[in-house]
Amino acid sequence: MSGELALTPIEAQVLTANRAFYDAFEALDLEAMEDCWEHTGRSSCVHPGGPWLVGWDEVRHAWEAILDGTRYIEFRIRDARVRVADPMAWVTCVEVVTSAGPGGRSVTELTATNLFVLGPDGWRLVLHHAAPMLNRAPREFADPSEG
Secondary structure: OOOOOOOHHHHHHHHHHHHHHHHHHOOOHHHHHHEEEOOOOOOOEOOOOOOOOEEEHHHHHHHHHHHHHHHHHEEEEEEEEEEEEEEEEEEEEEEEEEEOOOOEEEEEEEEEEEEEEEEOEEEEEEEEEEEOOOOOOOOOHHHHHOO
């Protein structure tokens, strides 16, 4: 972490909760995934290309389908930034996702925002939003007003 400020204990807790989410996803472990989330009506999730899921029942059902239908997935998290506004915190990051399916192995980059709320059992997700990462337009196509 050269050149960066040290994490506060709360920021470290949030990043640990964030990593637990990705560990559960990589392990294809529904029970571990459930442990990462707040089980209330305010839980929400948007998977790349998917609908907006609202409430724990919809979120859980989607995770069950995704985990059941995934053979292999691995996440390398890049550019993670954590912000805290106690009792909430959020992590923005780039997910470098390696997956394997019938068509073979693929690697893609997604942007993600994970919002956590501090409750009696620690930091729990109430929002996960991931979307395909779009590369910047080549300089010759850039808007001249953007400098």
